[in-house]
Structure formats: C-alpha cells, structure tokens
Amino acid sequence: MNPTKRCAACKYLRRRCPKDCIFSPYFPPTDPDKFACVHRIYGAGNVSKMLQQIPVQARAEAVESLCFEAKCRVEDPVYGCVGIISLLQTQIQKTQSQIAQTQAEITIAQTQSSQFM
C-alpha cells in the first residue's frame, strides 16, 4: 500500500485507505484541513454513518454542507452557521418593514399629487 495514495481522512486517522473508503472521493489528500475541520466538529465515525445513510449521488453535496457548517462552528463556537440564519432573518424582517414604509410613502405621495391636480 502506497501511503501517499491515502485520502486526507485516512492520513489524519493514520490508517490504511481501502479501495472502498467512504471518505476518499470527498477528502482528497491535497486538502487536509477540510477533513480536520469536519472531524473536529462531527467526528469521523458520525460523518461515516451520515454518509452511509445518504445515496451515493448526494454524498458530495452532503460533505460540502458538513464542511461549511463545521467551518462556521470553528469560527463561531457559540452560534456556528445559526448566526448566519439569524442575521438573514433579522435582515428579512428589516427589509419587509422598509418595503411597507416605502409603499406607505408612495400612497401618501400619490394622494398628495392627486389633491393638487
């Protein structure tokens, strides 16, 4: 077994990388930080279990979303990606208020212009 052909996960876990390694399609050895981040938050065992329960064609997307959420959690240990959700919700509420206010101002402007006609 050529050790340089191990995927990033097996390299990190210091084990041989079998041909049917569940991690190897998604964690190339060229990006060791990707697996390190996911392992830190979820653990290799949990990631493996999660991937096994997902159809093969959806696993790449699942890995990307897990990596994104793990990265968010490393950067913000308290809120993780939930901080982004909260920010977007707050901004949505603010923008909806701004739209309502602007529509009210349009109505006033329309009323005023029709009064002067």
Next chain:
Amino acid sequence: MRGHEPRSSSSCAACKLLKRRCTPTCIFAPYFRSSDLITFAKVHKVFGASNVSKLLSEVPEEQRQETVNSLAYEAEVRLKDPVYGCIGAIASLQKKMLELQHDLAVARTRLLAHSGVNNHVSPLDDSPELTAFLDLVPYSDLMLLDGSSLDPYLYDLGQPPFV
C-alpha cells in the same frame, strides 16, 4: 462498583442516554435536563457527546446555553435534511432576501418617481456585511426548501440575545 452504583434520580439527559453516573460537575447537566432526552439524543447522533463536551468546555460558561441551543437546532435540521442541513435554510433565506431587495429597489424607484428628483432616497441600500452573507452560500435550486416549509427552519429570534 461500576454498574452497581445507583444512578442519581436527577441524572441529566446526557448521562441517562450514555448510561453513566451524573456527577455534580457534569458539563451537560445544566443544559440537558432529564426531560431533554430527545434533544440530547439528536445532538449526540450528529455531533457526538465527546465533541459537544469539548465545544462546551471551549466557550465561556455564560454562553453555553446559547451554544447548546444552536447545536440542538443544527442537529434537528441535519436530521431532517441529511444532505443540506442548515445550508438549505440559508439558501432559501438568501433567495428570499434577494427577492425582497429587488422589491425594495422597485418600491424606492416608484417613490422617487412620485416624489421628484429632490428626494434623497436611493433605490438600493445594501450593507456590505449583508452583501457578504448573500454571497456566502452559492446555492443551487436543489438546496431550496419548498416555500411553505421554511417556517420550521427559522431560528427562534425570541431567545436572548436577539430579544
């Protein structure tokens, strides 16, 4: 002797699930009461108890409840959507935000038309932070939740510190 020690009747949900003695210094006990078994089970399934313990030990004590709340939310969403997890909710919120920004720009342009050129309202009023967040997840339509099903994914802004 292990296995013969009576488990405390006030074991937290974590120690109950992990079948171990709940000590007075248990890191989980303040945040996973014995009635929160399902919540802890979900968090344990996605993150693992030891990872949660490490995460909690790395944040100040006063922020641990918020940490647990967000972990519980993420775990819940990940179990509902094993492929996209919270990213699905983020993608849908981003799309909604873009639509609303467009609606606001249209409304402001109409207001400018009615008010005349002396009005200082600009059609668009993007904050740079929001623009950065809107570019965060290059969503595909596959990630988007059905319009009607976004509500269960919304984080409860009624919790501190958002209130």
